[in-house]
Amino acid sequence: MKNSIAERITDFIKNYPPFDNLSYNDLYKLAVETNVLYLDKDETLYSQGKPPKDFFYIVNQGAIRIYRQDGEKTVEVEMCDEGDVLGLRPLIVNENYILNAKAYEESIVYAIPIQIFNEQFINNAEISKYLITRFASNSTTRFSQEENERIFADYKRTRQTDYFSSKISNLTTTAVSCNHKHTIREAALIMSDNKISSIFILRKNKPIGVITNKILLHTVATGKYSIDESVGEIMGSPVVTASSDISIAQAQIIMLQKKVENVCITEDGTKNSKMLGMVTQQDIVASLSNNPAVLMKQISRARTISRLRDLRQQLNDLLKRYIDQHISFTHTLTVVAELNESINEKVVELSVKELNKTPPCKFAFFALGSQARKEQLIPTDQDNGIIFDDVPQDQIEEVRSFYMELAALITKNLHSIGFEYCPAEMMASNPKWCLSKKEWKTQFQDWIYNPTEKNILLTAIFFDFNFVYGHKKLVDDLSISVYKHTKDNKRFFMFLAQDALKSPSPLGFFRQFIVDQDGAHKDHFNIKQRAIMPLIDAARILTLQHNLKGVNNTAERYYKLRELEPQNAEVYEACAYAFKALLKFKTKNGLTSLGEDDGKFIKLETLSKSDKVKLRRCFKPIKSIQEIIAVRFQANI
Known part of the structure; x- marks a missing residue:
């Protein structure tokens, strides 16, 4: 005799990974053993620091808030709703929960027994793929080789790392270093002896700089600096640092944001503590497949707009894969935003080279709207502007003409890789939005102090702006000016x-x-x-x-x-x-x-x-x- 509750559970879970590629009969057997939980708003499902229960969960109705408590600070991780799976990772690696799960509203959750799940699906290739890609439940240690062979049988040779929550300490390697008193020659010899491409410079065991092959190429090899000078003359500083308890995903976000290929791991995560080791892009790439770091490197190395168009399509494919596999949307949004920003930056860089003219003064290209807010996942129409340094009044139109020519090239290239032209021409190629620093400040002041219907409409577009390429200080100065004139401006806020x-x-x-x-x-x-x-x-x-x-x-x-x-x-x-x-x-x-x-x-x-x-x-x-x-x-x- 069929169990009607088990049938309803089966009909639901068969639509979501990792169950969507499994047979109905197998799922029904699992559903018979599954419990239905009714949670009131703010009722706790599991708690940080507590040992795992015998179940993992899939949300049927409502929403479950996932967060971490760091002292008095609450750190949001994710909101799980219909079809999202949670609480699985601690069961797999036999560790305590390091996150809290609490009902955001009245919810129905299916509690699936891990023992039955393992017995039925432990050797299923689709389950293995899902676990490798998805889970994510904040482990403090990477799977041991034994666990890899037991749980991830189909992938044991790749020794995949849990990208979203395994700690970066698992990939940390000893960093080669030298003292700040060493010469460039001594540092280069250490690099050569160890067959490495970078070396950290320490003062009292604390990182103060880094020298890479690229730095040596552009400084010593060009004759700008003598090989007998101090390492401090050419080292890159400050060093990008992190603590050993961040996840691999977090480390990669740091590399994407800072545009570096290695991160120095220190005791407290700052440059003011002892160096423990380093993690490189290569370390992460070697531990994972389909890694966005590879895409970032390809973007940085792109030499043509057509290549960027291909990479933008790959980014769409990455986005779709993350969405289909229920990867944390917060993480998805961050990764895609950083890659998207890098593509836009590269477009401007290539456009400047294509124009092949020396800019008459400092300038910055900036994004507006969803891209500026880092919320643009699927390419939309362009919203951008150019700000250039103040020049004598008799030169301003000539300078504007130059940047208009550059802007036309940039917007054309952005269009060719998938960003449509803005129908309202809110683009740097429009002379209204290609202005000097003084003109931009005057324009924003006009919007603020004359809040007409048209001006208020424009503020909704232009008040979210973010630097993309050029001299960042120009954009920062504009931001400071905007906040200066909006502060305590009750009339402007009322209209807004x-x-x-x-x-x-x-x-x-x-x-x-x-x-x-x-x-x-x-x-x-x-x-x-x-x-x-x-x-x-x-x-x-x-x-x-x-x-x-x-x-x-x-x-x-x-x-x-x-x-x-x-x-x-x-x-x-x-x-x-x-x-x-x-x-x-x-x-x-x-x-x-x-x-x-x-x-x-x-x-x-x-x-x-x-x-x-x-x-x-x-x-x-x-x-x-x-x-x-x-x-x-x-x-x-």
């Missing part, structure tokens, strides 16, 4: 808030989705305009009010606001979760829309009932944050 509150509600009467009534996307739901943008707009105005410089990403803005306003912490946390969930939804839709758009228009008939429930859940914080905006800035409209 009124505009933010104009965003249409996602739901109408009877909680029905509001869809476009005409045009090419008739009867489609615009998830960007109706759900994502209200959260972006609210985060921007609150960030400006708090004078928070250097925090562009919307979710990160809400996490920072949570710290600054504990009284509204619950709302801000909900907004951060909703934003990432909505962006993930838009991204998944964009990956399946076959290039029709970036995923913002959703055909409601393609949504399952559970998808609609998840979307409605994400809409709840929008009302709460808009109420805060309306009251704080007296902006009821």
Whole structure:
């Protein structure tokens, strides 16, 4: 006699990895032994530091918040919702939980017994692939060879490392070093004797610099420095450092952000403590397959725009793979954003070379909108600008003409690799957005002190900007000027808030989705305009009010606001979760829309009932944050 509960569990889990490639009968046998857990809001599923239970979990309904408690600080890791698996890794490696799992709202979770799971699927190749790629549950040590052979039988020869949570200490090697008093000749001899390409310079066992083959090539080999001079004359400084307890994924993010090929591991993670060793890109690449570090290196070595176009497609493939395999969306967003930024930087670099003219003064190319916020996963239309140094008034148009020519080349090349031209021409190739430093400051002041409807619309685009290429100080100076003039500017904030509150509600009467009534996307739901943008707009105005410089990403803005306003912490946390969930939804839709758009228009008939429930859940914080905006800035409209 069939078990109806087991049938419902089987019908659910067969749609999600790692169960989606397994037979129905095998899954049914597992489902018979599975428990159904009903969790109230804030009820704990498992706790940091506690021994693992006999079950791992898959979320059926609701959401489970995953976080780490570092003293009084709460570190967000992920929000797991329908189909997400959690709590598996501690069972596999027999360790305590190092994360907390708590119900974000009323939830239903299936508890799957690990013993039955192992007995049935331990030698299944698809399960092995999934575990290697996905889990991720924050181990403190890499799998031993014995465990690799037992659990990852299909992959035992590769000795794969758990990318997302194995500690970097497992890949740390002894770093060759020399004293800061050594000469370049002595350092080079040590490098030669050890057959290495880099050497760290120490003072009292603390890293103060690094010398690489590349540095030697550009300094000593060119005759700029004598080989008998001190290592301090040519060493790269400061050293990029990290602690041994960060994950491999975190180490790779550091390398991507800092654009370095090695990280110095120290006792406390700073340059002010004893060096323990080093980790290189090669170490990570050797331990993993399909590694984004390889893609980053290929981007840095690209010599043509056509090559970058191919690499941008590979980045799309990487994104799709991460989404399909339920990789942490927070990590996915960070990796893709860094790679995407590097592609844009490389486009500008190649364009400057292609123009083959000497720039008349310092300049910087900067991104606007979603790319500036590091939220652009699928390529959209371009939003960018150029800022150049102030020059005498009689030279400004000649200088602008030069940068307009460069901008036209940049935007053309960006278009050729997949970034469409902006229909509203919010691009550096438009003379309105190719300005001197003084002109840009004047432009922003005009938007701030004359908040007309048009000016407020432009602030929504231009107030999220981020440096891409050139002289970063120009962009930093512009940012300082913006915050100077917005500080305590109640009138500007009132107009900005009124505009933010104009965003249409996602739901109408009877909680029905509001869809476009005409045009090419008739009867489609615009998830960007109706759900994502209200959260972006609210985060921007609150960030400006708090004078928070250097925090562009919307979710990160809400996490920072949570710290600054504990009284509204619950709302801000909900907004951060909703934003990432909505962006993930838009991204998944964009990956399946076959290039029709970036995923913002959703055909409601393609949504399952559970998808609609998840979307409605994400809409709840929008009302709460808009109420805060309306009251704080007296902006009821």
